[in-house]
Amino acid sequence: MIPKIIITIDGFSSCGKSTLAKQLARKLGYAYIDSGAMYRAITLYFVRNNVDLSNVAEIKSALENISLEFIVNPKNEHSEIYLNGENVEYIIRDLVVAEKVSEVAALKDVRTFAVAAQQQMGKERGIVMDGRDIGTTVFPHAAVKIFMVADEAVRVERRFTEMFEKNPNIDLDEVKNNIALRDYIDSNRKISPLRQAPDAVLLDNTNLSQKEQLDFALKLVHDQFEPVAK
Numbered sequence: 001m002i003p004k005i006i007i008t009i010d011g012f013s014s015c016g017k018s019t020l021a022k023q024l025a026r027k028l029g030y031a032y033i034d035s036g037a038m039y040r041a042i043t044l045y046f047v048r049n050n051v052d053l054s055n056v057a058e059i060k061s062a063l064e065n066i067s068l069e070f071i072v073n074p075k076n077e078h079s080e081i082y083l084n085g086e087n088v089e090y091i092i093r094d095l096v097v098a099e100k101v102s103e104v105a106a107l108k109d110v111r112t113f114a115v116a117a118q119q120q121m122g123k124e125r126g127i128v129m130d131g132r133d134i135g136t137t138v139f140p141h142a143a144v145k146i147f148m149v150a151d152e153a154v155r156v157e158r159r160f161t162e163m164f165e166k167n168p169n170i171d172l173d174e175v176k177n178n179i180a181l182r183d184y185i186d187s188n189r190k191i192s193p194l195r196q197a198p199d200a201v202l203l204d205n206t207n208l209s210q211k212e213q214l215d216f217a218l219k220l221v222h223d224q225f226e227p228v229a230k
């Protein structure tokens with residue numbers, strides 16, 4: 001039996017963080033928290049309400065009206081995000097949101113709001129959280145930290161396939177440009193830029209199957225509790 005710890009998975013866009021996080025959470029009986037979904041839901045609210053991103057007072061008052069919650073869908077056992085009581089799990093994956101989210105996620109007040117909520121969710125431990133700054137800022141003392149990378153072409157293909165299933169009109173170049181832009185903004189913003197934490201283990205899954213990446217992560221978790229005798 002694995003004690004309840006915090007596992008963080010950070011990395012660039014579309015390198016399979018959420019797939020691995022869900023696999024791990026299921027295997028360990030932990031909760032899975034998609035921190036990116038929180039930034040996407042906040043962005044959806046800002047877009048719907050025409051929040052002016054250069055107006056701090058407007059941003060602060062918008063955040064006061066936002067309540068985010070994860071609820072497990074009994075049909076598929078996925079934890080889905082609710083914005084003020086509305087299930088927005090699917091609509092937040094739209095390109096309209098993806099095109100704005102990194103700009104919104106770079107705002108100081110937005111990060112303070114999201115990080116506080118994420119830390120609260122981690123109080124009970126027994127969670128896998130994925131994102132950009134989880135191992136560096138949200139849970140710097142997490143027991144297991146993974147930093148995921150994959151070749152850009154593979155990432156674009158994976159995200160395109162995922163989005164194409166929902167919208168056959170999706171354009172490959174639009175997906176590719178969005179990934180490149182978000183990676184750039186996420187890595188270069190002032191507050192909590194995307195970085196590998198010094199104690200995070202690098203996982204390149206370009207050529208790994210889902211089973212291989214899960215085995216790699218499970219070994220890291222088990223090694224925490226049963227260190228290999230030297």
Ligand code: CDP
Pocket residue numbers: 012013014015017035036037039040101102103105106130131132133134182183186
């Ligand atoms: O699925 P994908 O990896 O493309 O993105 P996501 O995890 O849904 O995150 C969407 C966006 O939210 C990222 O591009 C970041 O701008 C922001 N984000 C962040 O700033 N910090 C996090 N911990 C998670 C996401």
